[in-house]
Amino acid sequence: MEPAKYNYQDALELLETIRRGARPENPAIASRANQNPMTDKLEGLKGVPSLEGMKEWLETLGHSNANVNNLNIIHVAGTKGKGSTCTFTRNFLHAHSIRTGFPRKIGTYTGPSVQCIRERIQIDDRPVSKDMFTKYFFEDKKHDEGLRKPRYLQFLALLAFHTFIREGVDVAIFEVHHGGEFDATNVIEQPIVTGITSLGLDHVAQLGSTLEDIAWHKAGIFKSSAPAFSVPQESGPREIMRERAEEKGIVLEFVPTDNRLPTNYTVLDIPVQRLNCSLALKLAEEFLRIKVPDHKISGEDISNGVKNFSLAGRFEVVDDGKSEWFVDMAHNVLSLKQAAEWFAKNTDEDVVSLSLAIAQNQEIPCRSYNLWRALLENKAEPGNVIFTTASCKKQKITSIQQDIFAPETLNQTLCDTYSREWKQADPRDIVSSDPTIEKAVELAMKMGVSEDGVQAFVIGCPHMVGEVLNILRPRPSLQSSTCYFVGIAGIGTRFR
Structure with missing residues (x-):
């Protein structure tokens, strides 16, 4: 042809x-x-x-x-x-x-x-x-x-x-x-x-x-x-x-x-x-x-x-008229600390701060654990946390994971696990979860309405960040390719 x-x-x-x-x-x-x-x-x-x-x-x-x-x-x-x-x-x-x-x-x-x-x-x-x-x-x-x-x-x-x-x-x-x-x-x-x-x-x-x-x-x-x-x-x-x-x-x-x-x-x-x-x-x-x-x-x-600097998902700020979303593809400890510093320098202490954070390749969910632990270390005040996972059209589940998790329960299981462990690490925080990014973002937006605006910190792997940006500012002219990754994310608090 x-x-x-x-x-x-x-x-x-x-x-x-x-x-x-x-x-x-x-x-x-x-x-x-x-x-x-x-x-x-x-x-x-x-x-x-x-x-x-x-x-x-x-x-x-x-x-x-x-x-x-x-x-x-x-x-x-x-x-x-x-x-x-x-x-x-x-x-x-x-x-x-x-x-x-x-x-x-x-x-x-x-x-x-x-x-x-x-x-x-x-x-x-x-x-x-x-x-x-x-x-x-x-x-x-x-x-x-x-x-x-x-x-x-x-x-x-x-x-x-x-x-x-x-x-x-x-x-x-x-x-x-x-x-x-x-x-x-x-x-x-x-x-x-x-x-x-x-x-x-x-x-x-x-x-x-x-x-x-x-x-x-x-x-x-x-x-x-x-x-x-x-x-x-x-x-x-x-x-x-x-x-x-x-x-x-x-x-x-x-x-x-x-x-x-x-x-x-x-x-x-x-x-x-x-x-x-x-x-x-x-x-x-x-x-x-x-x-x-x-x-x-x-x-x-x-x-x-x-x-005129603009790079999708890198130190990007999206203002939806009600809340500010600080977006960065931080998915290792080094970049996470840098992104947290950037977020802290640009947030208002009088505004409720959130963070939608940490997506990672599902084959190594333990790496996500290390990342959100680093997120905790950079947190200055108690706040709200929401864990979620990147929803994908296609998912490659390893044979090892199939022995541990059924594919349909993998996302929720990871959300629940991380939510529980975060709460144990910092009982002051209000922690919730949802296995889909759409609902997690919706929950954050509802918080923005109830709190008269929020400043949300969005970090994670490119696939997770891409899904969030597609919700915050849809770009119908851009057709994304299918992703094969699942990640963990959270909505957090104010950072040092």
Whole structure:
């Protein structure tokens, strides 16, 4: 069937068939790890490296290394803040473009998506259209003709490369999925500039169990042809990153908070976001220095870039006219503390505070437990708490879970368990639960009516946050893809 006969919904349904439950086992990565000085820290890593096959699949699409390099790529790795850094970088360049005409067209590839899969692939300051996504999606599906096919994130990265090449962008900003050295996006051989955001322990099964392991992988995006920048890091990871930069013959520069950033925007109210923005400003300025030396980011560009920052589910505030909803995809302890700090700085002590919090992959509900325990540690006053779960069209229940919970009772069981344990941890709080996000949000809204408005803190995994945002501000033009995750959430209290 010709691509023209397919539609956007066909693309979404086919994309879901690419999802897999777990990384395929392949001991080959261990032998690759033995070729670098971090051998002792990389033993036991599992899975087929995501980088494998990317070059060949791009060639199947008709794209050479030169085609990729001509995208003038800004490559960003890190644990937290990658999406914000990429978006700030895009905003600075877009503001500069409006003022000067360059860069004419900007591509941005970030993840995860919250309300719509097309959020991952943007041109200028908006997701690609349904028609564009559909057209390039089915061109990308040429890989089905081969024996080996891309996995989900590999496919999306290929789709981004393909879209940006076909659309002739002047600069492409690529966010690493996870890691760096073996990540699918590291098929980029000659970026213009690279950057690394804050580091923390993530994907330890693939990347290793120490920050030094993580740093080694993230610094894998460094290339001999490209200046490298990072936000300040702890001493151990910092030295590993410097060593990797030296291997490439480049100097790694650590970027402090830039005093040129405005102070009157809530998105920059916490130090980590100011660091992300400072790194982004450095990346944008370095890009322009290399490509058009006579162009400079102006004070007006900086102000407009920050003012127009919008990234679904990241330090986002939704005002429904009655209550304020502070939304962030905090789903690890580090990001949770940062989000709680942001919420605390922007709430009114005279207004009842709530928090809709903590969604997580149902295969590891214990991680949600750790997260809401961290939420308790950052709570300053007693308040209201509501636990809920992310409702999904399709759920993958592991065989272990089927032995413990029947699928129809899993959500309510987790809600009840967490509600009981929270109440035991802080008896002062009013704790309730509902297994569906719709009803939990409705309950929060009712609280807002009875209390003359609330300030709600919404945190959790992208799927849970996406469902909340679809309720708070429905976007009928965006068609979300099916999600496979279940999470735990709560509505809480005022935070320090």
